[in-house]
Amino acid sequence: MRYEVWAPAAETVEVETGGARHAMTRAERPGWWTADVGAGTGEPDYGFVLDGDGPFPDPRSPWQPDGVHGLSRAYDHDRFKWSDEGWRGRPLAGSVLYELHVGTFTPEGTFDAAAERLDHLVALGVDAVELLPVAAFPGRHGWGYDGVHLWAVHGPYGGPDGLKRFVDAAHRRGLAVVLDVVYNHLGPSGNHLGRYGPYFTDAHQTPWGPAVNVDQAGSDEVRAYILGNALMWLRDYHLDGLRLDAVHAIRDQRALHLLEELAASVSRLSARTGREMFLIAESDLNDPRLVTSREAGGYGLDAQWSDDFHHALHTLLTGERQGYYADFGSPAVLAKTLTRVFLHDGTWSSFRGRTHGRPVDTHRTPAHRFLGFLQNHDQVGNRATGDRISASLSPGLRKVGAGLLLTAPFTPMLFMGEEWGAGTPWRYFSDHQEPELARAVSEGRRREFADHGWASEDVPDPQDPETYRASILNWSELDEPGHRELYEWYRALIALRRAEPELTDPRLTEVAVEHGESWFVIHRGDLRVAVNLGPEPLPLPDGDVLLASSTEVDGSGLPGESVVILRTPGRGRT
Template identity: 45%
Template sequence: MQGLRRTIGLNFNEHQQAVINIWAPNAKRLSVKTASSIVVLQQQPHGYWGATSNELSEGEEYWLLLDEQLLPDPTALSQPRGVHGPSMALSLGYAWTDADWCNPALEDYLIYELHTGTFSPEGDFNGIAARLDHLLELGITAIEVMPIASFPGERNWGYDGVFPFAVQHSYGGAAGLQQLVDLCHAKGLAVILDVVYNHMGPEGNYLNEFGPFFTSKYQTPWGEAINFDDAGCDGVRDFVVENVLMWFRDFHIDALRLDAVHAIRDFSARHILQEIRLQTDELMKQTGRVYYLIAECDLNDPRYISDLSKNGMGMDAQWVDEFHHALRVSAGEPRKGYYADFSGLAQLAKSFQDAYVYTGAYSEERQKRFGRAATAHPAKQFVVFSQNHDQIGNRMLAERSSALYSFEMQKLLAAAVLLSPFIPLLFMGEEWGAGSPFLYFVSHTEEELIAKVREGRKAEFAAMHLNGTAPDPQDEQTFLDSKLNWEELEGQQQQQLFKWYKQLIALRKHEELLRRPELSAVRCQVFEEQKCLLIERGLSGSKAFICCLFNFSNTRQQLAVPAHMTLIEKIADSAVGNGNTLTSFQPESFLAYSAYYV
């Protein structure tokens, strides 16, 4: 049973002794080597090697000497000289000031996704800290930080991490992340961390030198699968569970976003996600704090967000790409690649009511019947967005909505997300219509790998039926072009959009009919010919509701007030000059009224 102290890797006890416990079933001999000493580890049961020593001190660099090979520690807490360099011994002790912090209820999360390296000119945790007041003004309640596990070089989206326990040194390392989380809590912001347990990056990946971290039983888009159910998998499972607990316990992270859990291959009697849920629940009992697990999953399988008591995976919530796809096609996105399965308004209406679009219907893109309805699952279990890192970065030129849609359509998209019954997520800079792209970038050092990354991107865009050439992921300029330009926020149109986002967030927070997400009280009416959608947001048993109307067409529309409702007061209007009414509805605009049922 994992508890209130990390049990693997190199850690320091209360006497400042180094307590070492490394899983290396492949080793015949294993030692810890520093510039001045060698600590010989003793073989333990089940592939572990351990020792307690006074020979190591905090801040000291070390290698693991596996038989005759010098390797960095796969459980290291710091890699100051990169993924090929020595590890650094650290204690995760920190003088926390957040004893009174209380993680908000999941339905109160308003998420802002950001990438540490491109969010600010500084490109580190201090750069995030300096701009938290901007997010507070916006009305955000939680930031989501893209992966920060150590990766090759200093430029990466984060999904090529190879040292899951080591916070990227160029971002500020472990202490920098702890300081950021402490500051966020002081300002009333929750912190979500994006973690990757479906694969490991290729460069600097020494895991198989230590033990069977991967298995050829399954193939994933990244090669051999992480070994969660094959021979020798126990040490791998411990490795991942310990990582989860570390973020919650030692960094006070409030929620983890688990990347692409559909790519995890595990046929154990207890799936690794279930094990993570059980161990997280035990940690919550020990600490008295609440931690959330949010999965990225494209299977439309409610088992992932079902309770363990129902043989579910126990995730608290999941991302819903289908809401994004239906929304973007409604706004005019060409039906290519994974958008080919989406026709627009009718499917967007279904997603507003059911979260998933495909719940057993035939998918042309997947060439099979797909999905299952998430009946009885509350709206707080679904995270929706009109933009995120994937949906921007997966485009060849990584255009944001600001480069694809009119100013008015951007406001309409914001309203669809922020006034939906689900948990809304914004991507950094969208609140002012940032002009910078969010391109895919890396800083590998191996020429063969760099060539494979370039070819892989070309193949991906060919599958999306796109012509042309994507910017070179390895070129530093690609990374620099992806940085937010905060001076844009001073522009007149950017300020207008920022104020609109603030208005929508305030409306969601303070209007009870919007703040309390209840899917059973969501009603939709589609006007296909007019390309309009009417959404009713209310509460069960109440005659009061909010009428939200979306005009996705590029012409003025005339709509009659439905017979079952009486409009009371206009509460939001995206049209300049507040000129919208139901009988004269401007192009590409959003309108909301308080109303009651007749």
């Protein structure tokens, strides 16, 4: 078997496998080492010894059966028998995404158990599943954003075969699968990349420490490591897209930005395989250049999350104004995000203490390039107690929030359990095995919220197993009357979105908003979305009612805390 590794600073490199060490020799490619070891019984686990120190796992390890600190194991992608030969993917435009965390989506916390719930998503009307990170991370339970083996699938979820079974099952049901990947940092526990080469640089700093080195000396191989990883997920695991975590923290000063290079690489893979593939960025920059075509000087990504739309919607429904919500909360702000995407598009941000963002060209940029959401893992899990928006809203306002989300011009994304108003929180949890790191995570979490007036005993300990267990969805809620009613409302909204072309029209220029202090009328072509946020009834606009959140809607008015979708009188579809 041939072993290869990039370790440019090492004087000697050995591969340890089957209890024996074998010397590696320098390859023609600068910094690379190779060794051919005769096959023994099976394929034993292996690691690399650098200048006598080790063994350490392979930076490109495809499988870590004993966790991030264990040895690596070879994995043959060709051995898996796929059944999705006819799958060609789904376009992002017009789709509804559903974000889920494998470890808390079901009590079992595995790919196979999650696959058993896919029929629920089909019945809901979802088009694509977005998985939180599954790259191998420390311990058994965690969010996945502290992954350290980017090429390996987390073992407790089911490993590489488990992920493939999940993707295969999704494709059989017509569902695309998107994976959240993290290229802006790696977790500290089990991270040995710095021993191999200049994977990190002090030239740039991020919230997690030194930046991943994509633009300094030695960065060619680091970029190849990231690009190769992204293509591996799409090619070998048949994934349909990637969600790129916090791309604003990828510090790249090269003329060809890593994101642009990635977009071009994925386009080539898509053309070669004949499958639809897309890239979605999370970014704090409010910069439409991310989703501007490469031909027009942009990075050429397919979509980006729109936090401003979330903030506008959340604050209007809840009344919260703390922290980064300070500039949001008025009807005018929601109207701006519905028609121009970003609130901060070169305007003053009081939270940042400076102007922020860049305008979206609403005449040229389709709205489906921006993901809208009422909830997501960050906006729930980064709250002190992980409380969902449903914990603070009346049943009427929950329906209003869903109505505004699913009739907005953006690509909508739901967070698991949102569709039935899950009563379970979704908290920040971790499972670090090193006592000092575990203590630092617990204390840091409580210290973060103590600065905002929270008592330490009221902030769940991330390392407490109960914090994880409390975050697991309770599927029995789905059969309870209030939850079932909300679920059926989500189903009806998604079905209407699919039936009415106006609701997937990507032209931002075709969206207009009228509003008062507690009401909205949103125009989507021949459709109107009328919203009453207040407690008292309001006059109902003229039109034929297509869908209403309240059974009390009639010709006399629009009830308090309700939403109705109408067609302009005399403008039926042809």
